[in-house]
Amino acid sequence: MSKSPIIIALDYSDEKPVWELLNQFGDEQLFVKVGMELYYSCGNSLLSKLKEKGHNIFLDLKLHDIPNTVGRAMQSLARLEVDIINVHAAGGCLMMERALEGLEKGTLSGKDRPTCIAVTQLTSTSENVMQEELKVNGKIEDIVVHYASLAKRSGLDGVVSSPLEVPLIKEACGSSFLTVTPGIRLAGDSKDDQQRITTPKEARSLESDFIVVGRSITASVDPLLALQTIKKEWSEGL
Template sequence: MLATRPIIALDFPDRATILNFLGTFPKEEKLFLKVGMELFYQEGPSIITWLKELGHDIFLDLKLHDIPNTVERAMTGIASLGVTMTNVHASGGQKMMRAALRGLEKGTKSTEQVPLLLAVTQLTSSTEEMIQKEQLVSESLLTSVRHYADLAYRNGLAGVVCSALEAEQIKKYLDSEKFICVTPGIRPKGSQLGDQKRVVTPCVAKQLGATYIVVGRPITSSKTPYDVYLTIKNDWNGEKTYD
């Protein structure tokens, strides 16, 4: 499975801003949109219902991390929204991951598919130095990511959120091409990195084994977001290569 559409990160504060942004796209263009904490906490579940009514797929990126019982109940509610994909922090442990899956299965309508559940390994803003000094992780960043991916795989999750730089290693380590790697930190050539540290271009992400790519500011901050979206989409699908 390889997605043909980049996932657009809707890192906006409210519905009105999103309406202006989506107005730059053709109405018939069905998008894959990521709703994160900023937007969800401001607008609530109704933002998901509205975007789905417009025909878009949703990745609800709340990165749940709590005791298993709390996460299970939260996921039951999330499943009722009909999102395509959602996630937890892998550092919450395998009991929490299994509880999240149970919640999604309980909350999903019989006529709909259970949302794909991903585990966040290490954030793409993390560095080797940061995880060792601040998280006191004695292993390398790659070893930490592979360990979290293995936990997710063994406990029935569909995949992980990771840097594209780690996707190839994860799939080799798990010996599974079906395991999903959703990769933020995607930047077209020449884009500013912002607070991302481990970044690649769309075409390189594909070469490294990413299943989905997530792109935010290069599209959402552009004066011509649809043009940038098409450039990234074409690059991701191999229709354009960089020098």
């Protein structure tokens, strides 16, 4: 996909701060992430406005339900013409296959199917939480690679993971298998609720395809400068 590798997470609960942020970038075409909080508040009308402005959209809803329900949901969501959409790999192969079928069925004639990726483990999940609370045994990197392999087997285009697991995912699933990596912070920024994090430069050197950046941009006193800094760091990671 010939789109910006830097995805800005619009982690807001209403529309006003979205435009207060985006207006600071002028006419620049951005790649933005709309998650559950914002989508459930503003719905499809916000997506339409973002598309009218020429922005690319990652609709981050992490669908996880019985296969037929996810398939039908994806058929409806495909009509929104977002660029990336996701499910949770923990739903299993059949669910992921149905998700892809739904997207293909719902994509309008002459349009590209949205890229479909699967969440492996949230970057807020530590190995201890995964093992003790979720009762998923094994090392976190092994579980992430296992889920990524299931996603590839199901025909999906890639996964969401920490940048730290990207080399293992590429080794198991091939270099063309997309990795979208949240948990990105500039040096000195607060970790907040994230556990497995890196800088943009580190993520690039680990071969992430896309990075998702939230508070390092949205909480900055100068979001435009923050984005420029992230772009510079990303280019230095080659």
